[in-house]
Amino acid sequence: xxxxxxxxxxxxxxxxxxxxxxxxxxxxxxxxxxxxxxxxxxxxxxxxxxxxxxxxxxxxxxxxxxxxxxxxxxxxxxxxxxxxxxxxxxxxxxxxxxxxxxxxxxxxxxxxxxxxxxxxxxxxxxxxxxxxxxxxxxxxxxxxxxxxxxxxxxxxxxxxxxxxxxxxxxxxxxxxxxxxxxxxxxxxxxxxxxxxxxxxxxxxxxxxxxxxxxxxxxxxxxxxxxxxxxxxxxxxxxxxxxxxxxxxxxxxxxxxxxxxxxxxxxxxxxxxxxxxxxxxxxxxxxxxxxxxxxxxxxxxxxxxxxxxxxxxxxxxxxxxxxxxxxxxxxxxxxxxxxxxxxxxxxxxxxxxxxxxxxxxxxxxxxxxxxxxxxxxxxxxxxxx
Amino acid sequence: xxxxxxxxxxxxxxxxxxxxxxxxxxxxxxxxxxxxxxxxxxxxxxxxxxxxxxxxxxxxxxxxxxxxxxxxxxxxxxxxxxxxxxxxxxxxxxxxxxxxxxx
Numbered sequence: 001x002x003x004x005x006x007x008x009x010x011x012x013x014x015x016x017x018x019x020x021x022x023x024x025x026x027x028x029x030x031x032x033x034x035x036x037x038x039x040x041x042x043x044x045x046x047x048x049x050x051x052x053x054x055x056x057x058x059x060x061x062x063x064x065x066x067x068x069x070x071x072x073x074x075x076x077x078x079x080x081x082x083x084x085x086x087x088x089x090x091x092x093x094x095x096x097x098x099x100x101x102x103x104x105x106x107x108x109x110x111x112x113x114x115x116x117x118x119x120x121x122x123x124x125x126x127x128x129x130x131x132x133x134x135x136x137x138x139x140x141x142x143x144x145x146x147x148x149x150x151x152x153x154x155x156x157x158x159x160x161x162x163x164x165x166x167x168x169x170x171x172x173x174x175x176x177x178x179x180x181x182x183x184x185x186x187x188x189x190x191x192x193x194x195x196x197x198x199x200x201x202x203x204x205x206x207x208x209x210x211x212x213x214x215x216x217x218x219x220x221x222x223x224x225x226x227x228x229x230x231x232x233x234x235x236x237x238x239x240x241x242x243x244x245x246x247x248x249x250x251x252x253x254x255x256x257x258x259x260x261x262x263x264x265x266x267x268x269x270x271x272x273x274x275x276x277x278x279x280x281x282x283x284x285x286x287x288x289x290x291x292x293x294x295x296x297x298x299x300x301x302x303x304x305x306x307x308x309x310x311x312x313x314x315x316x317x318x319x320x321x322x323x324x325x326x327x328x329x330x331x332x333x334x335x336x337x338x339x340x341x342x343x344x345x346x347x348x349x350x351x352x353x354x355x356x357x358x359x360x361x362x363x364x365x366x367x368x369x370x371x372x373x374x375x376x377x378x379x380x381x382x383x384x
Numbered sequence: 385x386x387x388x389x390x391x392x393x394x395x396x397x398x399x400x401x402x403x404x405x406x407x408x409x410x411x412x413x414x415x416x417x418x419x420x421x422x423x424x425x426x427x428x429x430x431x432x433x434x435x436x437x438x439x440x441x442x443x444x445x446x447x448x449x450x451x452x453x454x455x456x457x458x459x460x461x462x463x464x465x466x467x468x469x470x471x472x473x474x475x476x477x478x479x480x481x482x483x484x485x486x487x
Contacts, residue, residue, distance in 0.1 A: 099399035158398065196401055206402035218393040219400040226398075 002178035002245075009170035012140035012177045013079065013105045013163070014039035016147035018049055019185040022103075023074035023192075026054040026065035030084040031117045032167040033107040037079055059084040063091035063102075070100035071207045073197025075151070078102065081167060082109035085123045089130075092160075096131030096223065098207055099195070101154035101161075104132075105147065108268065108319075109167040110354045118355020119167035121268070122320040125328040131223050133161040133230050134297040136267040138253075140165075140175045145245055146294075151189055152237045157230045158195055159223075166269040168355065184244050227298040234295055251300035253292040254307055256282060260289030262370035263308065265333050266317040267293040270351070270358055277363040288367045299332050305340030308333070313345045313370040315379070319352045345373065351381035358382060413440070417464035419479040421457055427476035430454055434468040434477065443468060 007015060013036045017025070025044075027037045044053045052074075056062045059080050070076040080088060085106060095102050106124045110116040124134060135150060137143040143165040150161040165171055196205045211219055231251075238249025253271070256278050257263060264274050271292035281288045291307055308314060314337075318327035326334060330348040337344055349366065351358050362381050369375045388410070397403045430453045435443040442458040457468075469477040 097399065098401075196397070196403065203403075204405045205397075206407075207399070209400060209402050211400050214390060215396065215400065218391070218396055219398075221393040222396075222398055 002180050004176050005179050006174050007140055007144075007177040007179075008035065008172050008174050009137075009140040009143050009165045010035035010107065010172065011039050012144040013147055013165070014043070015177070015179055016144045017077055018043045019182055020075070020077070020148070020151055020189050021049045021186075022051050022077040024052045024054065024066070024069040024076045025078060026056050026062045026069065026076070027078045027080070028056055028059050028062045028084060030059070030081045032109055032119075032171045033079045033081040033084065033105065035171065036105050036107065059087040060091060063088040063095065066102045066104075067091060067095050067098065067100060070095070070102050071098060071198045073192075073194035073199055075155075075192040076100075076102050077104065077151075079105035079107065081107045082111055082117075082123045085127060086111060089127070092127055092130040092132060094208070095160045097219065099158040099226070101151075101158055101192075103147065103150045103154050103161050103163065105143070106162045106164040107167045107171045108164055114354075116354040117167070119169055119269075120319045120353045120355065121164075121328075122353075124162060124164050125320040125322075127162070128297055128328060131159070132297065133157075133159050133227070133234075134295075135161065135163050136294055136296055137163060137165045137170070138269060138271045138292060139170055140173070140177045142294075143170065144177055144179070145241065145247060145249075148185060148189060149234070149237055149241050149249060152240075153230060153233055155192055156233045156237065157226050159226050159230055164268065169269045178245075180244050188241060188244055231295070231298045231300065249294075251293075251295040251303055252307070253290075253294065255290040255292065257289035257291055257307060257311070259287055260311055261287040262313045262315075262367055263289045263291060263311045264315050264317060264363065264366065264370075265291045265293065265308075265329065267296065267329065268319070270317060270319070273358065273360060274363050277360050277367065280360075281364065281367055286367065286371065288371070293329065296329075296332075299336075301332070301336040301339060304333065305336040305342065308337060308344065309340040309342040311344055313373065313375075315347045315349050315366055315370055315375065317349045317351055317381075319350075321350055321353070345375075347375045347377075347379060349379040349381055350383075356382050412460045413463055414458075414460045417459070417462060418482050419464040419466060420459070420482050420485055421462065421464065421466065421468050422478045422480050423456060424476045424478060427474050428454070429474055429476075431473065433471050433473065437467050437471045438462075439465065439467065
């Protein structure tokens, strides 16, 4: 039976880590990630988990320690935000290139400058091409469940996984979270069977040798089929997790989308606000819907294309910019719709940078503009 | 460079791992050399200073103390760093441009 606990998103991630009981955790505090590791450090100090907790001196060191521990054959987890993720940058590619199944909670926060501690997605979106699987979570419940799924997924396909949630909005907001039975979760997560662990002296291996023009390309070429495999494994493992949680683990969630004339595409917490607006507008007979992306890397182009191709007017909301280019989510949706030969009117909307709030009213206005074809070019929601 | 045929991405261990111990031996680094240590046997006293000074362990020896003797440098691995010439008290090793030895 699930226990309902009042948890913040950060505590929900820590709760997942308590049940996973990873061998090693190396982390450095950064707002708004700090309460994830603060709560987990409490579990370590109280002897509730057996994890080795390494307090490192920076995020560059945190990810480096994770790389070493994962290569040694230990189940390894960490968490970070914003500048912390930026400082890990070099090591992110090493973790994915060495095929180490590290799981990391990202509590999304804006990048400097100007310095800012609030939510936007420029940190994880900036890291989208570093070879990590990325799963986005709408609320505390999803952060908890996605973390459980991520551990199995990472170890199945040997790729590191980021599980993202919105800074403060999700990480510091208390919600009712259904925490599933410890034993059931533990048996779902299982034991790590490491691939070629460094500490196995009977089968000596070298991690991270120099590969120049002769083999670098081949090693990188292997990461693409691993991502394809991750897409399949995500669904298979999701089905297994559903037996415990009763929830679906699609690549995305469709909310009132089937007969919608206007749709919004967004990820993380703003999807919740959008659902509330859709409920209101549907009562007035407006055919509006939502597609909430959950799995962003690997990106489910074909499936998204199928889900959106008959909708005439679509707005893609991005909480980060790609200056001088299509915004990260918008670009992917445009790609998917081109392949699906869609004729939809597609609009890019930037919102919420540096934690600027987006309200139901903003989304209602957006839907009404979508339904009356009043959107022109790129929109900025809530900027002066 | 190894003379083995280069493998495709499906044939190599994932993550660029090397799964065979001691495989550095297959990587012949001698072709990096631009200077060659020429061993002048008439001056050499087999004092045994040069073999342990070689960072690539490519000055072979035979026999045991006190009758130990060095042999010719292993040019498959010698990178031509010149440390052996530098440490030799008898000037029995001379560094010469590698280009003079190319046939």
